[in-house]
Amino acid sequence: MKISGRNKLEATVKDITKGAVMAKVVMDYKGTELVAAITVDSVEDLKLAVGDKVTALIKATEMMIIK
Amino acid sequence: MKISGRNKLEATVKDITKGAVMAKVVMDYKGTELVAAITVDSVEDLKLAVGDKVTALIKATEMMIIK
Amino acid sequence: MKISGRNKLEATVKDITKGAVMAKVVMDYKGTELVAAITVDSVEDLKLAVGDKVTALIKATEMMIIK
Amino acid sequence: MKISGRNKLEATVKDITKGAVMAKVVMDYKGTELVAAITVDSVEDLKLAVGDKVTALIKATEMMIIK
Amino acid sequence: MKISGRNKLEATVKDITKGAVMAKVVMDYKGTELVAAITVDSVEDLKLAVGDKVTALIKATEMMIIK
Amino acid sequence: MKISGRNKLEATVKDITKGAVMAKVVMDYKGTELVAAITVDSVEDLKLAVGDKVTALIKATEMMIIK
Numbered sequence: 001m002k003i004s005g006r007n008k009l010e011a012t013v014k015d016i017t018k019g020a021v022m023a024k025v026v027m028d029y030k031g032t033e034l035v036a037a038i039t040v041d042s043v044e045d046l047k048l049a050v051g052d053k054v055t056a057l058i059k060a061t062e063m064m065i066i067k
Numbered sequence: 068m069k070i071s072g073r074n075k076l077e078a079t080v081k082d083i084t085k086g087a088v089m090a091k092v093v094m095d096y097k098g099t100e101l102v103a104a105i106t107v108d109s110v111e112d113l114k115l116a117v118g119d120k121v122t123a124l125i126k127a128t129e130m131m132i133i134k
Numbered sequence: 135m136k137i138s139g140r141n142k143l144e145a146t147v148k149d150i151t152k153g154a155v156m157a158k159v160v161m162d163y164k165g166t167e168l169v170a171a172i173t174v175d176s177v178e179d180l181k182l183a184v185g186d187k188v189t190a191l192i193k194a195t196e197m198m199i200i201k
Numbered sequence: 202m203k204i205s206g207r208n209k210l211e212a213t214v215k216d217i218t219k220g221a222v223m224a225k226v227v228m229d230y231k232g233t234e235l236v237a238a239i240t241v242d243s244v245e246d247l248k249l250a251v252g253d254k255v256t257a258l259i260k261a262t263e264m265m266i267i268k
Numbered sequence: 269m270k271i272s273g274r275n276k277l278e279a280t281v282k283d284i285t286k287g288a289v290m291a292k293v294v295m296d297y298k299g300t301e302l303v304a305a306i307t308v309d310s311v312e313d314l315k316l317a318v319g320d321k322v323t324a325l326i327k328a329t330e331m332m333i334i335k
Numbered sequence: 336m337k338i339s340g341r342n343k344l345e346a347t348v349k350d351i352t353k354g355a356v357m358a359k360v361v362m363d364y365k366g367t368e369l370v371a372a373i374t375v376d377s378v379e380d381l382k383l384a385v386g387d388k389v390t391a392l393i394k395a396t397e398m399m400i401i402k
Contacts (some may be wrong), residue, residue: 001135003191004176004266005131006102019240019355020220025132030097035073036130037356037374039194039225039238042138046134051356055133057137059397060173061262062129063103064072065092065339066122067115068336071333071377086154087287088305091173104155104173106292106305106395109339114394124338126347128195128329132138139265140236153288158307159266164231169207170264171289171307179267180268195329196263197237198206199226199272200256201247202269204325205310205400221354222372240328240359240372243272258271261307262396273399274370293400298365303341304398314402323401329372330397332340333360334390335381 007058009034013050016043027056074125076101080117083110094123141192143168147184150177161190208259210235217244230256232263275326277302281318284311295324342393344369348385351378362391 011027011034023043027034034056048054078094078101090110094101101123115121145161145168157177161168168190182188206267212235213220220224228235235257279295279302291311295332302324316322343375346362346369358378362369369391 037127060104194238305395328372
């Protein structure tokens, strides 16, 4: 199975904060902090927990560049 | 100056491909390839070139998680 | 393997148009036409072809509602 | 009136969950569950309620493909 | 008909550039330039032309803030 | 420092609502209301407060057009 999304970063879950609808998942990727805002449903569906090895996925059209 | 976007990855531009409207910018981030699809106007406005040190910016709501 | 993206539509590829950077992939989902704009790199990486059975993936934060 | 967004799915609202800022709207589209995360303001502005006939709108650049 | 997207800017089309898949639409909004990257199909479906009065639509989750 | 995002609107913060994960920031831009849904972390990191002069940033690929 392959996904069209071009950016895949293998990260480790460091912290999860749940609201009523959205959840914040903080990850570590080679010393850089990544933050994803996904639905609480997704956190539960994936049984996400601190320490999990995951892949952060970002579509190429969603990435900006600062110079 | 600070930006609300939570994910900032310091990367190096490796390759740029320009179409009529969109451009593909391939970057290296700690050994992982990043790909951003931005407008050609942005490439020219930022004078992006291979070898440039840049920051890839991703909003937390644009990041998915695979487990 | 599970993906946090909440919306997954099993569709069939009907048409692919490639530009220099972006490609348009037209799909059929139960009689409704779906259109995805992804990179040409992704089309090639997934070896997408007309007739392929695929899954269209959309993050919940990317879906609007009209009433 | 026409909207540039290419993907329009006629769905029925099945469930609404409101948080402080974001709301989750679960819809049924031809037997498939759709989930949109929109602002609570939007839910109130559209007077969204279970049973409403709505259209889920997705921009082509926001759709990924899995194969 | 109402759309959940919170940001609606009434603008005037100033320029359109078409590629094979994507088109760039430059608009004027009260003296500020807006740029949308939409599919060529959308430009044709809406019969977009210079001088058109349009509304630029942006979902709240797609807007970042710089301070 | 330049950002690839094509749309930059100089606005004034009018209201901030915080949830557990996401925050709603209402701004005024030349008499039009703008609404951004960003993380609470971003609101705190930028020390956003009512009356602040900010710039709303939107990537060209995130803007739709209604005609």
